[in-house]
Amino acid sequence: LIKFLDIYKEKINLPFTCCERANLINEELARALKRYGCHSVKMGIESGNDYLNNQVLGKNLTKKQITDAVRYLKQAGLRIELFNIIGVPEESLATALETWEFNVRLGVDFARCSLLQPYPKTQIEQYAKDKGYLDKNFNLDAFENSYFIDTPIKLKNKKEIINIQRLFNVGVRFPFLFPLLKVMIKLPNNFFFDTIFKIDYAFSIFTLDKVSLM
Numbered sequence: 001l002i003k004f005l006d007i008y009k010e011k012i013n014l015p016f017t018c019c020e021r022a023n024l025i026n027e028e029l030a031r032a033l034k035r036y037g038c039h040s041v042k043m044g045i046e047s048g049n050d051y052l053n054n055q056v057l058g059k060n061l062t063k064k065q066i067t068d069a070v071r072y073l074k075q076a077g078l079r080i081e082l083f084n085i086i087g088v089p090e091e092s093l094a095t096a097l098e099t100w101e102f103n104v105r106l107g108v109d110f111a112r113c114s115l116l117q118p119y120p121k122t123q124i125e126q127y128a129k130d131k132g133y134l135d136k137n138f139n140l141d142a143f144e145n146s147y148f149i150d151t152p153i154k155l156k157n158k159k160e161i162i163n164i165q166r167l168f169n170v171g172v173r174f175p176f177l178f179p180l181l182k183v184m185i186k187l188p189n190n191f192f193f194d195t196i197f198k199i200d201y202a203f204s205i206f207t208l209d210k211v212s213l214m
Helices: 002-011 027-035 050-056 063-075 093-106 123-130 158-173 175-184 191-209
Strands: 016-019 038-046 079-086 110-115
Touching: 002 027, 027 038, 027 063, 038 050, 038 063, 063 079, 063 093, 079 093, 079 158, 093 110, 093 158, 093 175, 110 158, 110 191, 158 175, 158 191
Parallel strands: 016 038, 038 079, 079 110
Antiparallel strands: none
16 A cells, blocks of 8 residues: 555645545554545444444444544544444444444544445345345335435334434534434434435535645
8 A cells, every 4th residue: 555655646646535444544554644645534334333333234343443543543634534324233222322422432524324225135135134124025116315315124213213314423523412412313303304414414525525735
């Protein structure tokens, strides 16, 4: 990677963003990314619950590894965007809140959260069918147009889990609002929460990826 960064710096030398696995980030790599022009790093952490991440999603990633990676990136002066998925098989309100609270504690710049889409012929689709979280005749017609709208996974507290997805990044960006937001998720799914999500998402994407080329 360092050899590639040397060539990139010599021939292109423009600011960039990159995607990384948290378990591959160390202090040396974080500093190198900053030195060669990286301004932000994106990482898919999926869940803040180790059981769901590893036994259900097969992510092979721990909360400690994620926490260490975020610390190294912050120390190097890099901005951080995390990708989360809630609404997975065996998800509960408690585990969805655990993921949300984990992101709040990490204090990253942007925490994207989507709702699980068990695409056909994937391991997670078969897992969900075997465990009764999807009907056996489940097909593509059950999907919404976006993974930000709904999940076909059958869950208790689905209303609250969807509301967590809508308010997720607001809680991360404004931690002082988190206690209030945890109460607000008990409300019915509504247009106001949808609008908050869309505005916050657009604003965060624009500010995170905006860099100066001067």
